[in-house]
Amino acid sequence: MPSASDISTTPKAVGKDILRSVTRVLSSWPALWFGFVLAHAWIILQAWVFEQQIFGDVNLYEWWVRNGMDVGWWPVFNYDWVYPIGALAPMAIPALFADSTHGYYWVWMGLVTAANAIAVLLLGRARPHGRAAVWFWLAFLVSLGPIWIGRLDGLLAPIILVALLVASRRPALAMTLATVGAWIKIAPGAVALALAATASNAKTFLRNVVLPGAAVCAVVVGVAFAGGGQDNVLDVFGEQGDRQLQVEAVAATPFTVARLWDSSVQVEYDDVIYTYEVLGEGADAVAQALDVALPVAAVLLAALTWWAARRRPDRVGDVLLLGAAAELLALIVFNKVGSPQFIAWIGPPMAAAIALGSRSQGTRRTWFLPALGTLLVARLTMELYPLRYGEFLGGWPLATTVGAVRNALLVALLVGAVIRLVQVVRSRQPVHSAD
Numbered sequence: 001m002p003s004a005s006d007i008s009t010t011p012k013a014v015g016k017d018i019l020r021s022v023t024r025v026l027s028s029w030p031a032l033w034f035g036f037v038l039a040h041a042w043i044i045l046q047a048w049v050f051e052q053q054i055f056g057d058v059n060l061y062e063w064w065v066r067n068g069m070d071v072g073w074w075p076v077f078n079y080d081w082v083y084p085i086g087a088l089a090p091m092a093i094p095a096l097f098a099d100s101t102h103g104y105y106w107v108w109m110g111l112v113t114a115a116n117a118i119a120v121l122l123l124g125r126a127r128p129h130g131r132a133a134v135w136f137w138l139a140f141l142v143s144l145g146p147i148w149i150g151r152l153d154g155l156l157a158p159i160i161l162v163a164l165l166v167a168s169r170r171p172a173l174a175m176t177l178a179t180v181g182a183w184i185k186i187a188p189g190a191v192a193l194a195l196a197a198t199a200s201n202a203k204t205f206l207r208n209v210v211l212p213g214a215a216v217c218a219v220v221v222g223v224a225f226a227g228g229g230q231d232n233v234l235d236v237f238g239e240q241g242d243r244q245l246q247v248e249a250v251a252a253t254p255f256t257v258a259r260l261w262d263s264s265v266q267v268e269y270d271d272v273i274y275t276y277e278v279l280g281e282g283a284d285a286v287a288q289a290l291d292v293a294l295p296v297a298a299v300l301l302a303a304l305t306w307w308a309a310r311r312r313p314d315r316v317g318d319v320l321l322l323g324a325a326a327e328l329l330a331l332i333v334f335n336k337v338g339s340p341q342f343i344a345w346i347g348p349p350m351a352a353a354i355a356l357g358s359r360s361q362g363t364r365r366t367w368f369l370p371a372l373g374t375l376l377v378a379r380l381t382m383e384l385y386p387l388r389y390g391e392f393l394g395g396w397p398l399a400t401t402v403g404a405v406r407n408a409l410l411v412a413l414l415v416g417a418v419i420r421l422v423q424v425v426r427s428r429q430p431v432h433s434a435d
Contacts, residue, residue: 022190027131032124039112039138040149047109047146053386054150055105056274061091061152065381069095077227080235082273083152085224086183090155112154118139119158122165126355133355136371139159140347143375143381151341152185154273159184161348163191164324165355168317171195171208179216185253186236190327193298197305198320228309244270244277245287247393248384249338250407252278252286257404259395267393275337276393287336294334301326301418308424315424317356318366322424325349326417333414338407340385343378350374366420373413380406 013223025031047054064081065088068074074086075081094107124134141148148154159181167174175195181188192213199205224233245252247267255278259265277283305323309316328345335342353367383402384392391399 005060011096016153026135029124032120032131032134035135035138036117036120039142040116042142043146044109045114047149049224050146052145053389056150057152058105058108058150059101060274061108062095062101064088065092065095074227074308076224076232077229080232083238084183084220084236085229085233086180086220087152090152090184098209102410109149112149115155119161121357122162123351123355126165126352129357130355133351136354136375137347137351137412140351140375140378141344143378143382144343144347145378145383145386147341147382148344151339151344153341153344156181156185156187157344157348160188160191160324160328160345161351163188164321164348164352165192167195167320167357169209171199171204172212174194175209176212180368183216183220187223187328187342187350190298190331190345191324193302193327194305194320194323195304197323198309198316200309200316213334243273243275243287243337244279245283245290245336246338247276247278248332248340248403249336250272250410251290251336252283252338253404253407255280256392256395256400257282260397260400267395275339290334290336294330297330297334298327301330304418304421308421311425312427315427318353319421319424321349321353321356322366322417322421325353326414329410329417331416340381344379346374347378370413370416373409373416377406377413380409 001220007097064075068077069090069092073079075083076085090111093111094104095130098104098107120134120137123137124130148157159177163174163177163181166177178188178191178195182192192209193316196205196209199209221233222231224230245255247256255265259267264280267276268279269275270277305319305326308319308323312319325346328349332338332342350367350371354371357367380402384399384406388396388399388402392403
């Protein structure tokens with residue numbers, strides 16, 4: 001009979017010891033921050049490699065802000081704008097610290113990196129699996145590539161992530177963050193919808209949703225009025241309504257695929273909003289339909305989230321994350337704009353779910369495949385932009401296939417989130433109060 005010492009040194013036992021040691025090292029803060037530095041160094045390097053594609057929007061940010069500083073002609077305050085007024089704040093920060101365009105780029109990337117560092121710090125401290133979630137988050141950002149660091153969405157993603165991490169313990173703070181983010185760019189409003197839908201009663205809805213949201217809105221609108229921008233503060237919605245079907249949008253997929261055999265499908269550059277759009281009556285009709293479909297989908301998903309939260313208050317944390325993920329996916333799937341940086345929105349609910357999820361089979365089933373799908377969507381997005389964007393615009397078969405598969409996966413992720421919410425609603429498990 002083998003002794004205890006013999007058993008402890010079997011290959012299986014040695015393998016387990018090695019796995020524990022590796023896990024312990026990877027879960028340490030030095031390893032996490034080393035991974036953070038490596039990931040962001042690679043992303044910044046890639047941003048410079050693809051400088052023209054990545055920093056095109058940052059050039060606009062600098063132009064808008066310096067024009068305001070130099071001649072007093074500010075977006076919203078003096079003319080209508082494609083972004084909410086809150087976007088001016090992060091755009092102005094690099095101009096305060098840099099005199100050159102390249103200096104503006106560096107400060108902008110530093111600002112985005114600092115915001116992400118705060119999100120990683122909070123993510124790594126989340127229980128029970130925050131350290132594993134950090135590795136997922138870094139893998140997601142690396143897979144997506146440099147586009148997110150050269151757009152406002154690079155700031156939105158950490159805001160969404162932090163809001164979801166604190167939502168169960170400090171919902172009022174989460175709502176404040178989501179509202180602030182929505183005044184920079186609309187996407188974090190999806191988190192606000194999920195928070196509203198999962199409020200347990202009228203009192204908590206008023207305290208944790210209405211009051212913090214209204215307070216932020218009051219401050220922002222007050223600033224707009226004080227600066228004379230009251231006529232333009234809500235014009236961002238009209239600006240979006242005037243846009244046509246962007247070539248990367250999910251709903252544009254039938255048109256981009258049809259280009260493989262139909263030369264009548266045309267793509268043209270819009271030099272007013274700096275995007276490529278599909279031309280034709282069919283594309284125009286789809287764009288107009290999406291103007292209606294997007295808000296309808298957002299309301300229906302909020303209603304489904306509300307129903308799931310009422311049915312299973314013991315699973316309200318999962319319902320909140322599912323609802324937020326579904327809303328963010330809907331903002332992409334039903335959007336006539338399909339900019340690649342939008343994909344940065346869908347990583348936060350996955351990372352938060354990994355960090356906060358239990359080891360139960362239900363939790364793993366809910367989030368494991370969507371997390372893998374999200375990584376694949378991110379990687380295909382980088383392949384599409386910036387790597388193969390010229391080929392995609394030219395209708396080349398491989399690039400067109402990459403775009404079509406990426407968009408199909410986005411639809412699948414949205415459908416999966418809806419199905420899982422319905423499964424929660426229809427669950428026959430006993431309901432216990434969350435309080």
